[in-house]
Amino acid sequence: MTPPESPRPPRSLRADAARNRELLLAAATAEFAERGIDASVADIARRAGVGKGTVFNHFPTKDHLLTAIVVARLARLTESAEEFLTGSDAGAALLDFLTLGAEQQQQLDLAAVFARGTADIQDPAEVDQARERMVRAVDALVARAREQGSVRPDVTGADVVLLMCAPSYAAGPLSRTYPDLWRRYLMVLFDGLRPEGAHTLPHPPPPLQL
Structure with a gap:
């Protein structure tokens, strides 16, 4: 039965x-x-x-919880980068993406998580796959901005991924007193990506597989 x-x-x-x-x-x-x-x-x-x-x-563990948050954050960045690709102004789209990345950095320091290695990650492979998807989406966004002349021709997607955390780090010591100070350094960063007045960079870019 x-x-x-x-x-x-x-x-x-x-x-x-x-x-x-x-x-x-x-x-x-x-x-x-x-x-x-x-x-x-x-x-x-x-x-x-x-x-x-x-x-x-x-x-089951705090590591599972942290992994879920990291994967969700990376997925949102990827989806946003892909959505921004549909816009007509690639420079504005890249700035929107960098703004979103800096905002998320205020909530969770992804760079600090990755810097600690896999000790606090339950499923490193899942996180690596999510990060790779995000890096590829950012690379496409940067490539389109280069084609339109919105950013300097020697800037790569890997450069932009590594620079995403810079505004928060710059404002970090004063973030409690001036919580929006990162926005100032975001614009300093973005102006540095523009082709006007650009100098030759002294070091080649890192590989895309960060």
Whole structure:
């Protein structure tokens, strides 16, 4: 005799689980922004308004949670770069992308995560794949800006990916007093990408496979 099928969970429970997951991702992002990636699961649960058990139901370890956030951030950057490619003004599109990247840097320092290696990443391969997709999308965005003469001809996608964090780092020591100071350095950076008055760069670009 065929055993009866297990009853499916009510839709409300599935909706609650999805809502809790989003709350946890938002709370973890905020905690990591304030305390760095050493923020505790207890603090993340408290900010989300759930128990620690709920955190572990969705993410078995804090590394799983961090990985989910990093992959989501990279996916959003990729989708935005691909969307900006459809615009008619490639220079404006590149500036919009750099602005989004700098804004996300305020929430989670992706460069710091990558600099620590794979110690805090549950699935390095998944993160590497997400980063590679993002780098390819940025390279296409930069190539189009070069074609239109919006940026200097020797700038590459790899250059831009490495420069994305620069505005936040420049403003970092004064970020609490002047939270929007990064916008000033974003424009300094972008003006440096323009072809007008450009000098020959003293070092070749890094490979695209960062």
